[in-house]
Amino acid sequence: xxxxxxxxxxxxxxxxxxxKRLSYTPVxxxxxxxxxxxxxxxxxxxxxxxxxxxxxxxxxxxLWKNYLDKIQAPWVGFCQYxxxxxxxxxxxxxxxxxxxxxxxxxxxxxxDSEFDCILGKKFSVENYKISKIFKNHxxxxxxNPxxxxxxxxxxxxxxxxxxxxxxxxxxxxxxxxxDDKNDFKRFMYNQTAFNPHNxxxxxxxxxxxYYEILFPWLEKCxxxxxxxxxxxxxxxxxxxxxxxxxxxxxxxxxxxxKEIPILFKDLSDYK
Numbered sequence: 001x002x003x004x005x006x007x008x009x010x011x012x013x014x015x016x017x018x019x020k021r022l023s024y025t026p027v028x029x030x031x032x033x034x035x036x037x038x039x040x041x042x043x044x045x046x047x048x049x050x051x052x053x054x055x056x057x058x059x060x061x062x063l064w065k066n067y068l069d070k071i072q073a074p075w076v077g078f079c080q081y082x083x084x085x086x087x088x089x090x091x092x093x094x095x096x097x098x099x100x101x102x103x104x105x106x107x108x109x110x111x112d113s114e115f116d117c118i119l120g121k122k123f124s125v126e127n128y129k130i131s132k133i134f135k136n137h138x139x140x141x142x143x144n145p146x147x148x149x150x151x152x153x154x155x156x157x158x159x160x161x162x163x164x165x166x167x168x169x170x171x172x173x174x175x176x177x178x179d180d181k182n183d184f185k186r187f188m189y190n191q192t193a194f195n196p197h198n199x200x201x202x203x204x205x206x207x208x209x210y211y212e213i214l215f216p217w218l219e220k221c222x223x224x225x226x227x228x229x230x231x232x233x234x235x236x237x238x239x240x241x242x243x244x245x246x247x248x249x250x251x252x253x254x255x256x257x258k259e260i261p262i263l264f265k266d267l268s269d270y271k
Contacts, residue, residue: 004107004201005073007039007063009056010081015267019081022101027059039067053227054218055240056080056198064211068204075108077118077201085120085201086263097270103263105201116255117202119195119248120262125159126192156245157188163234164241168225172242175220177213180250187249194248197262198240202251210250214243 008024010016013034019026028034029041029051041048041058045065051058056078079085085105092100105118112118160169173185202210218239230236251257 002107003073004075004077004105005071005204006077006079006106006201007059008079008081008084009059010267012081012268013038015081018097018267018270021097022104023106024079029056029059050227050239053230053236053239054243055237057214057218057240057243060211061215064208064215068207068211071204074204075201076204076207077105079199080197081268082264082266083120083197083199084263084265085118085199086261089261090263092263092265095265100263100265105260108201112258114256115258116206117200117251117257119251119257119259120197120199121195121259122193122248123196124193125156126154154192155189156191156194160188160241160245164238165235168235168238169242171224172217172221175224176217180213183253184246184249187253188245194245195252195259196244196248198244198247199262200247200251202255206251206255210247213250214246217246218243 002023006024007027008015008019008022009027009029010019011028011030011032013028013032016026016028016035016038025039026034027039027041034040039059041051041062043066044062046058046062047054048058048062054061060078077085084100084103086103087105088103090103157169161167169188173181173188176184221239221242225238230238234241
């Protein structure tokens with residue numbers, strides 16, 4: 001038995017067999033019909049109707065409520081149909097399927113077992129294309145022009161305000177438990193990089209603690225942000241984006257983490 005239970009999330013039923021060939025467990029999200037063998041967020045206790053707002057976290061909720069205790073492997077991992085954890089940096093433009101499979105993480109080796117959590121390499125908001133920021137958020141730079149000259153001032157907080165609604169992050173932070181409120185605020189205000197894409201591998205025993213903090217917090221946020229008035233991708237998926245930043249903060253604060261490359265390759269490229 002592998003020491004890692006790896007879930008790969010997809011919106012496309014055509015990916016199901018490809019995911020199995022990678023030795024991963026397929027998870028079908030969205031509105032399309034998947035086979036009965038595919039994991040889903042739609043049965044038992046679930047919040048599947050919130051998927052347009054929560055993204056992959058509707059499956060995390062389902063896992064927490066219905067299946068986590070049934071997993072026998074000591075490690076659990078999550079990736080997506082077009083983003084995977086890789087053993088090394090890879091150029092994937094013309095990579096065939098078998099070669100792709102050979103690069104992916106399939107279990108936890110002795111070296112990695114010394115860590116508690118494996119995350120993707122950090123994404124830095126310092127180097128976000130200035131043209132994109134100017135196109136949609138020029139007023140923020142006019143108010144604070146030092147942002148143009150000093151990349152270190154382009155914090156995660158600024159990035160979140162620009163793309164997910166100014167002031168929304170501060171409101172969400174105010175709803176956190178007291179143990180994380182100040183630390184998460186410092187993380188968002190002072191850091192310029194985070195581990196992206198809601199992808200991670202961790203010891204199974206840590207997941208319950210993570211979920212028990214994350215989901216009650218997001219539920220509190222719902223009472224302020226709601227759903228009906230969230231327009232545009234950056235706002236509509238705000239719960240998923242909050243979870244993404246909190247994931248990076250929470251695991252790096254509390255546990256010994258390791259970063260590895262993320263391999264970008266869409267399974268739709270393989271027929």
